[in-house]
Amino acid sequence: xxxxxxxxxxxxxxxxxxxxxxxxxxxxxxxxxxxxxxxxxxxxxxxxxxxxxxxxxxxxxxxxxxxxxxxxxxxxxxxxxxxxxxxxxxxxxxxxxxxxxxxxxxxxxxxxxxxxxxxxxxxxxxxxxxxxxxxxxxxxxxxxxxxxxxxxxxxxxxxxxxxxxxxxxxxxxxxxxxxxxxxxxxxxxxxxxxxxxxxxxxxxxxxxxxxxxxxxxxxxxxxxxxxxxxxxxxxxxxxxxxxxxxxxxxxxxxxxxxxxxxxxxxxxxxxxxxxxxxxxxxxxxxxxxxxxxxxxxxxxxxxxxxxxxxxxxxxxxxxxxxxxxxxxxxxxxxxxxxxxxxxxxxxxxxxxxxxxxxxxxxxxxx
Ligand SMILES: *Cc1c(COP(=O)(O)O)cnc(C)c1O
Numbered sequence: 001x002x003x004x005x006x007x008x009x010x011x012x013x014x015x016x017x018x019x020x021x022x023x024x025x026x027x028x029x030x031x032x033x034x035x036x037x038x039x040x041x042x043x044x045x046x047x048x049x050x051x052x053x054x055x056x057x058x059x060x061x062x063x064x065x066x067x068x069x070x071x072x073x074x075x076x077x078x079x080x081x082x083x084x085x086x087x088x089x090x091x092x093x094x095x096x097x098x099x100x101x102x103x104x105x106x107x108x109x110x111x112x113x114x115x116x117x118x119x120x121x122x123x124x125x126x127x128x129x130x131x132x133x134x135x136x137x138x139x140x141x142x143x144x145x146x147x148x149x150x151x152x153x154x155x156x157x158x159x160x161x162x163x164x165x166x167x168x169x170x171x172x173x174x175x176x177x178x179x180x181x182x183x184x185x186x187x188x189x190x191x192x193x194x195x196x197x198x199x200x201x202x203x204x205x206x207x208x209x210x211x212x213x214x215x216x217x218x219x220x221x222x223x224x225x226x227x228x229x230x231x232x233x234x235x236x237x238x239x240x241x242x243x244x245x246x247x248x249x250x251x252x253x254x255x256x257x258x259x260x261x262x263x264x265x266x267x268x269x270x271x272x273x274x275x276x277x278x279x280x281x282x283x284x285x286x287x288x289x290x291x292x293x294x295x296x297x298x299x300x301x302x303x304x305x306x307x308x309x310x311x312x313x314x315x316x317x318x319x320x321x322x323x324x325x326x327x328x329x330x331x332x333x334x335x336x337x338x339x340x341x342x343x344x345x346x347x348x349x350x351x352x353x354x355x356x357x358x359x360x361x362x363x364x365x366x
Contacts, residue, residue: 136280
């Protein structure tokens with residue numbers, strides 16, 4: 001059978017009864033939209049992060065968009081983030097009418113180089129948007145100092161970092177607000193689309209709730225500005241409630257996969273993931289680096305192993321973002337990495353024999 005970087009079927013095989021029961025629970029509940037499961041999941045997800053509030057939304061991109069709007073970020077504002085991210089991070093910033101501004105990343109962790117952020121701040125900067133990429137957190141203390149000094153808000157993109165910790169603090173508890181995706185591949189994944197924005201700011205939370213519900217506080221009445229229809233689905237919320245109780249086990253499973261890769265590949269020319277000081281990595285993806293990346297991926301196809309690249313094109317080089325005016329060469333580390341990085345299979349239910357097959361094939365190819 002073909003080997004891919006991600007597969008949910010081994011997990012479904014184990015969790016099937018619980019997931020079917022989740023669906024049945026919602027179907028029997030008599031309330032299919034914004035019911036008890038969404039309310040309970042929001043309370044439980046907020047509690048996991050020590051946050052006061054959580055608003056469930058329809059996907060991670062809208063969790064970011066509504067997060068930005070709830071923080072008052074919009075047309076004319078600049079938001080500093082990275083180009084080495086999933087394009088949706090930048091789609092969301094562009095989607096609220098703000099202008100994304102990119103800092104380059106660290107060569108070893110692939111995360112935002114916070115030392116470059118201050119130089120990117122202008123009088124129009126409103127928001128810092130760190131992306132906790134691949135499963136570990138951006139260095140937050142210097143960003144928090146900049147936010148304080150220049151009166152900026154921090155919105156964390158936690159779509160790849162459920163349960164990751166940074167000097168003991170959990171991802172999502174460090175900004176004014178934080179956006180999560182529950183796309184099926186994520187560390188906490190639904191069986192379809194889902195997302196959430198968490199905050200401990202009561203005003204920001206009230207904004208979020210209104211924005212996901214057409215702009216209404218009360219049914220049939222749009223109060224301040226028109227919002228969106230961005231509700232988290234009730235069935236997905238009940239599935240997520242069940243899976244949230246297993247989040248720490250999923251993370252432990254991912255770490256066990258990462259440790260096996262480290263033991264088996266540590267002596268090769270592959271550059272394995274580096275964990276920054278103070279971080280507890282959750283390995284959303286297991287990103288390695290090699291100058292002959294394309295040859296390696298091609299050679300592995302002969303073993304029916306199909307790897308992935310997160311991400312092959314830096315966002316600022318995409319034609320869809322030409323209007324931002326970045327030229328090739330403007331973010332040298334991001335651009336160099338994009339030609340060398342690739343991802344090995346990583347999910348908690350990855351069968352050991354499949355991982356061993358990947359390791360053996362990789363060692364032969366290298
Ligand atoms: C997945 C992801 C998103 C978008 O989430 P969706 O649920 O797919 O809309 C945003 N940012 C990052 C870093 C992501 O990995």
